[in-house]
Amino acid sequence: REECRDQFDARKDLCEALGEDYYDPVIDPGDFVDPAEIGGLVDPNPYFPLVPGNMWTYETSEDGEVTEIITVEVLAGESITIEGVECVVVRDIVYEGDEIDPDNIIEDTYDWYGQQEDGTVWYFGEFSLAKEDCEDDEASCEGLYTEDGSWKSGYEGGKAGIIMFGDPSAEVGTVFRQEIALGEAEDVGEVLSVEASAEVTEPDFSCDGDCVQTRDFSPLEPDVEENKYYKWGLGVVLEVGFEDGEPTNERVELVEMTTTP
Numbered sequence: 293r294e295e296c297r298d299q300f301d302a303r304k305d306l307c308e309a310l311g312e313d314y315y316d317p318v319i320d321p322g323d324f325v326d327p328a329e330i331g332g333l334v335d336p337n338p339y340f341p342l343v344p345g346n347m348w349t350y351e352t353s354e355d356g357e358v359t360e361i362i363t364v365e366v367l368a369g370e371s372i373t374i375e376g377v378e379c380v381v382v383r384d385i386v387y388e389g390d391e392i393d394p395d396n397i398i399e400d401t402y403d404w405y406g407q408q409e410d411g412t413v414w415y416f417g418e419f420s421l422a423k424e425d426c427e428d429d430e431a432s433c434e435g436l437y438t439e440d441g442s443w444k445s446g447y448e449g450g451k452a453g454i455i456m457f458g459d460p461s462a463e464v465g466t467v468f469r470q471e472i473a474l475g476e477a478e479d480v481g482e483v484l485s486v487e488a489s490a491e492v493t494e495p496d497f498s499c500d501g502d503c504v505q506t507r508d509f510s511p512l513e514p515d516v517e518e519n520k521y522y523k524w525g526l527g528v529v530l531e532v533g534f535e536d537g538e539p540t541n542e543r544v545e546l547v548e549m550t551t552t553p
Contacts, residue, residue, distance in 0.1 A: 302511035306480060309467040317452060319414075319445075321376035324406045328371070330380070337411045339504050339522040340456040342380045344368035345552035348527065351390075355541045358390040360398075362544070368552070372404055374416045375446045379404040398423045404444070411458030415471050417444035443473035450477070456522065460504045461486045470508070482507040490521045490530050497529040497546045 325334045331343030345368050352360035363385050370381040386399035401420040407413050424438045445452040450473040457463045463483045470479040488505035492498045499521050509517035521530040531544035 298514045299511050302514035306467075306511055309482075310469070310480075315451060315469060315472060319375050319377060319452060321378075323408045324377045324414075325409055327378055327380040327407075328369075330407060334407070335411070337407060337413050337456055337458065338524045339460065340405075340413045340527055341525065342366050342382070342405055342407055342413065343551065344380075347550050347552070348546055349548040350528075350544050351547050352542065352544045359388075361387040361390065361392050361396075363387075363392065374404060374406075374444060375452070377406040377414075377416065379406045379416050405455065406452075408458065412454060413456045414452045415455040416452045417447075417450060417471070417473075418442060418477075419444075441476055443471065443477045449474060453479075454481075456504075457483070460522075475512075478512050479508060479510045482509075484519070488521055490532075492530050492545050494545070494547055497523065497526065499523055499529065503529070 327342070328344065330336050331341070331346075336343050344366050347363065347365040350362040350364070351358050352362065363383075365383050367381045367383055371378050372381055373379070382403040382405060384399075384401040384403060385397060387393065387396040388398045389396050399420065399422040401418050403418045404416040405413055406416055419442050420439060422438055422440070443450040450471075451469075453469040453471045455470055457466075460483055464486060465483065467480060467482045470481050471477045483504065484507055485505040486503075487501045488499055488503040489501050490499040490503065490505075502524060504522040506520045506522070507517055508520055515536050517534045519532045519534070520528055523529045526546065526549060529546040533540040533542040
């Protein structure tokens with residue numbers, strides 16, 4: 293009951309920030325580019341570069357100890373059509389511990405993005421498999437996977453949202469839906485700054501007044517939010533967690549970016 297009340301209050305607060313109009317974004321496939329041309333005939337969004345072959349490696353740490361490795365790859369030659377839009381397919385794999393080992397995979401997700409001609413990137417859904425949480429009998433859950441959090445725009449009420457604006461400098465202070473599938477995926481973002489600074493372990497990935505900073509949150513988890521930092525030409529370089537308004541000891545940092553022609 294307490295969680296239900298908290299989510300209800302969070303949704304009311306969100307209505308005040310977004311407005312009470314029904315969320316029904318207009319998706320015109322003619323406004324979107326061919327995924328295969330991004331990075332070639334079409335310039336990528338510099339803060340969310342969906343160039344085929346791009347791959348990022350992140351480390352999640354708590355109190356300085358690495359707890360997860362995350363790899364994110366824009367799959368070359370892969371696409372999916374959703375609501376008439378040909379979308380980029382991005383594979384996101386989470387490895388438990390500090391080694392990239394198939395035996396350590398705890399989550400494997402395919403994300404679907406579409407880029408408009410003005411550079412704005414829309415999020416059209418994801419298919420995610422993850423290890424099942426087992427509180428009673430872990431042995432009985434070994435090897436099981438859950439599809440919780442999976443959703444697709446246009447299916448069972450799911451609707452696409454914006455993940456990065458073509459010109460974020462014009463959107464400082466804007467609160468926007470990144471996704472909407474009630475009860476499954478309700479992430480929201482707010483552009484806090486386009487001149488943010490933040491220190492990352494890898495010096496080349498640090499922000500020196502040149503990063504877009506967003507606040508990401510969801511009414512499904514009212515007490516939890518993240519600040520994300522996006523650097524020109526790289527994308528996300530840092531995520532910092534907050535709980536009840538206070539910084540947590542968890543950070544997600546970019547440690548390597550590669551591009552495969």
